[in-house]
């Protein structure tokens with residue numbers, strides 16, 4: 643399969659056409675990016691923890707597809723703080739970050 647390239651935190655990384663989103667690209671390239679509601683078979687997009695910056699805008703890594711030459715920022719102090727805050731909210735069951743895109747009925751999911 644032909645690999646394409648993008649940048650995460652200034653480092654060139656590769657991704658495959660089968661990579662659905664930035665979470666999968668980060669994982670394969672061993673870049674830590676918390677994504678507690680992400681499931682490879684179901685994109686939830688409801689915890690709002692997986693925040694990254696792309697072209698000056700905050701995006702959710704689990705609902706953003708990778709693209710050739712995309713520039714993604716993961717590890718910056720403000721993004722880390724925001725993820726930390728949202729992880730606490732998620733763990734405390736504060737789900738004001740809805741709507742959840744998941745249509746499952748499994749309460750463990752989201």
Ligand code: FES
Pocket residue numbers: 676677678679680686687688689690691692702703704705
């Ligand atoms: S992992 Fe992306 S919103 Fe939950």
